Amino acid sequence: MEIIPAVTYTYLRSKKKFPNVWCAGCGIGIALGAIIRAIDNLKLDRNDVAMVSGIGCSSRMPVYVDFNTLHTTHGRALAFATGVKLANPKLKVIVITGDGDGLAIGGNHFIHTCRRNIDITTILINNSTYGMTGGQYSPTTPFMKIGTTAPYGNRERDFDICNLAKSAGATFVARGTVYHVTLLEKIVQQAILKKGFSLVEVISHCHTFYGRLNKEGTAVKMMEWQKEHAIPIQAAAKLPPEKLKDKFLIGTLWDVDFPEYCEEYDKVIAQFQVPPEDSEGKK
Amino acid sequence: MEQNKKARILQGNEACAEGALVAGANFFAGYPITPSTEIAEYLARNLPRRGGKFIQMEDEIASIAAVIGASIAGAKAMTATSGPGFSLMQENIGYAYMAEVPCVIVDVQRGGPSTGLPTKVSQSDTMQARWGTHGDYHAIALAPSSVRECFGLTIRAFNLAEKYRTPVILLMDEVLGHMREKVILPEPDEIKVFNRMKPTVPPEWYQHFEINPHFVSPMASFGEGYRYNITGLTHDPLGFPTSRPEEIEAKLNKLEKKITSNVNDIVRVEEEFMEDATIAVFAYGIVARAARQAIRMAQHKRIRVGLIQPLTIWPFPDIYMEQMSEQLEAIIVAELNQGQLLGEVMRTNCGKTKVYGLNRFDGDILTPEQIFAKIREVR
Ligand SMILES: Cc1ncc(C[n+]2csc(CCOP(=O)(O)OP(=O)(O)O)c2C)c(N)n1
Numbered sequence: 027m028e029i030i031p032a033v034t035y036t037y038l039r040s041k042k043k044f045p046n047v048w049c050a051g052c053g054i055g056i057a058l059g060a061i062i063r064a065i066d067n068l069k070l071d072r073n074d075v076a077m078v079s080g081i082g083c084s085s086r087m088p089v090y091v092d093f094n095t096l097h098t099t100h101g102r103a104l105a106f107a108t109g110v111k112l113a114n115p116k117l118k119v120i121v122i123t124g125d126g127d128g129l130a131i132g133g134n135h136f137i138h139t140c141r142r143n144i145d146i147t148t149i150l151i152n153n154s155t156y157g158m159t160g161g162q163y164s165p166t167t168p169f170m171k172i173g174t175t176a177p178y179g180n181r182e183r184d185f186d187i188c189n190l191a192k193s194a195g196a197t198f199v200a201r202g203t204v205y206h207v208t209l210l211e212k213i214v215q216q217a218i219l220k221k222g223f224s225l226v227e228v229i230s231h232c233h234t235f236y237g238r239l240n241k242e243g244t245a246v247k248m249m250e251w252q253k254e255h256a257i258p259i260q261a262a263a264k265l266p267p268e269k270l271k272d273k274f275l276i277g278t279l280w281d282v283d284f285p286e287y288c289e290e291y292d293k294v295i296a297q298f299q300v301p302p303e304d305s306e307g308k309k
Numbered sequence: 310m311e312q313n314k315k316a317r318i319l320q321g322n323e324a325c326a327e328g329a330l331v332a333g334a335n336f337f338a339g340y341p342i343t344p345s346t347e348i349a350e351y352l353a354r355n356l357p358r359r360g361g362k363f364i365q366m367e368d369e370i371a372s373i374a375a376v377i378g379a380s381i382a383g384a385k386a387m388t389a390t391s392g393p394g395f396s397l398m399q400e401n402i403g404y405a406y407m408a409e410v411p412c413v414i415v416d417v418q419r420g421g422p423s424t425g426l427p428t429k430v431s432q433s434d435t436m437q438a439r440w441g442t443h444g445d446y447h448a449i450a451l452a453p454s455s456v457r458e459c460f461g462l463t464i465r466a467f468n469l470a471e472k473y474r475t476p477v478i479l480l481m482d483e484v485l486g487h488m489r490e491k492v493i494l495p496e497p498d499e500i501k502v503f504n505r506m507k508p509t510v511p512p513e514w515y516q517h518f519e520i521n522p523h524f525v526s527p528m529a530s531f532g533e534g535y536r537y538n539i540t541g542l543t544h545d546p547l548g549f550p551t552s553r554p555e556e557i558e559a560k561l562n563k564l565e566k567k568i569t570s571n572v573n574d575i576v577r578v579e580e581e582f583m584e585d586a587t588i589a590v591f592a593y594g595i596v597a598r599a600a601r602q603a604i605r606m607a608q609h610k611r612i613r614v615g616l617i618q619p620l621t622i623w624p625f626p627d628i629y630m631e632q633m634s635e636q637l638e639a640i641i642v643a644e645l646n647q648g649q650l651l652g653e654v655m656r657t658n659c660g661k662t663k664v665y666g667l668n669r670f671d672g673d674i675l676t677p678e679q680i681f682a683k684i685r686e687v688r
């Protein structure tokens with residue numbers, strides 16, 4: 027049996043909130059472990075961490091951890107987080123969302139928060155379905171896959187979340203999986219350090235609904251699928267196109283600099299603040 | 310002293326924004342919509358001058374969400390909108406009731422339903438201000454009738470929001486929002502500003518949703534070392550989701566009691582000529598102005614008619630109206646809608662008085678003449 031590093035426990039509201047709501051074998055807990063280790067590596071003061079989420083299995087995450095935690099309404103985490111961050115830019119704001127929460131009902135907030143480039147780290151757990159409501163198709167359910175509301179195969183196209191974020195203006199975009207957990211920890215850490223809007227897409231599995239409906243097997247089988255289909259971005263550069271077919275890239279996909287929104291707004295405020303010497307002089 | 314105070318010509322929307330600044334607002338998030346936009350524009354100009362923050366969000370859902378987030382991080386936050394935006398905000402306003410987050414929502418009403426009449430006056434969101442979001446909750450809504458009251462009641466809205474840890478709705482309307490009047494505003498030191506109660510206990514003892522005899526819990530902000538959870542799920546005093554019947558009931562009781570046990574503090578009614586009135590005109594917002602004029606006209610004709618103007622429309626002034634039903638023979642409920650507070654007046658009056666609706670919903674205001682004519686008719 028794997029030994030969970032003790033550090034993880036110190037971040038959990040273990041006395042109050044366990045057992046958790048997640049199915050045994052779900053990938054969300056693995057993502058939580060990676061996020062906690064990333065925060066611990068960065069030695070952030072927990073009083074300065076605000077974790078904000080919407081509604082969904084993935085969005086239940088903040089309730090379990092010992093930070094300032096805000097579990098909001100479905101799809102709106104980024105808009106709540108924008109208010110939190112702007113009102114107190116000292117806080118490290120981390121948003122946890124799902125593919126339905128972040129891209130369907132919350133899609134408008136997603137693109138605009140990317141565009142605004144406010145310093146928020148968004149971790150989007152992509153399990154290709156609406157887990158909490160029982161396996162309906164989502165904006166990331168692949169074409170022809172089954173959902174309870176797509177019983178004859180999904181006829182819609184799925185989003186490429188990372189491309190969407192990049193096009194909308196996110197300054198840091200990375201993808202990981204719950205299988206490649208050390209990479210995940212690393213990119214979450216980089217994302218938190220990034221000044222500006224950062225997005226980490228975490229490919230995860232919902233074996234309970236998506237896996238069962240699409241006959242993709244157990245949680246372990248679905249993680250093996252992640253292992254077989256993920257290609258590190260550095261390796262991809264050396265591979266011929268046919269080897270990349272049906273595969274997805276993991277690692278840091280995009281990292282650029284652009285003025286951060288809160289800092290820009292502080293400049294607006296600063297121009298109205300009279301330096302002390304001046305005010306003396308005027309009198 | 311009075312001479313020193315500068316008279317200013319202000320628009321209702323500007324007076325509301327100015328009131329917010331005086332009340333200590335330091336955060337505004339909004340989305341442009343007629344006839345409320347001037348509030349956002351005024352605050353976009355003036356908040357950063359005082360170290361506050363303004364942000365234009367991508368829609369009204371995001372606006373109220375950002376306002377709630379900012380309040381949780383310690384800001385005094387407000388948004389302003391009109392009917393369509395007010396409808397979009399409803400789910401998150403419910404979140405603010407549930408999570409007990411102080412904030413102010415201004416609805417400068419226009420005609421509806423739907424896109425309705427963007428540039429015309431209405432009072433048709435009166436019931437939405439009480440019942441707009443789903444679930445059981447108790448709302449506070451205030452209705453000014455002049456530019457001066459837009460200023461004063463915005464301050465009051467902030468004070469009540471902070472005092473009771475709840476969203477407060479300020480119901481203005483198109484005419485009030487766009488009307489310009491000469492006003493003499495009080496000096497900041499003459500204005501009472503109330504800020505939310507802060508915890509005095511160490512973080513280990515802190516309960517963000519503590520149940521106490523006042524039904525209002527002290528509120529720590531994110532980043533102050535208390536590290537608690539907030540959720541829109543029904544929760545226990547620590548803020549963790551619960552499905553225990555006794556905890557659910559305690560939470561919903563708290564939301565109810567913090568309003569219903571404080572109605573004497575929250576409810577304000579202005580009256581005129583009510584001492585010996587046998588007829589009353591019940592009017593709020595812009596209609597109260599026309600009613601004042603109509604009542605003067607009626608007094609000239611020796612009709613014993615008075616004005617009841619609730620400044621607080623939610624909670625409804627039940628106790629006051631019950632008392633009045635003993636004295637009055639007739640009440641005219643004058644509104645710019647098809648009869649929204651009419652039902653409340655009937656409810657509190659228990660059939661003791663004749664109640665008449667005077668309703669205009671063609672996009673124009675009720676005139677003093679129309680109200681006067683109704684007074685003569687029912688007399
Ligand atoms: C306004 C609103 N609509 C619908 C729902 C129901 N609902 C709850 S969770 C959810 C989907 C969550 O899916 P996703 O974000 O992918 O998260 P997952 O559960 O898969 O982690 C839905 C539709 C809701 N809570 N609120």
Ligand code: SF4
Nearest residue numbers: 048049052083157232
């Ligand atoms: S329903 Fe799916 S996403 Fe939700 S906890 Fe279970 S496995 Fe995870």
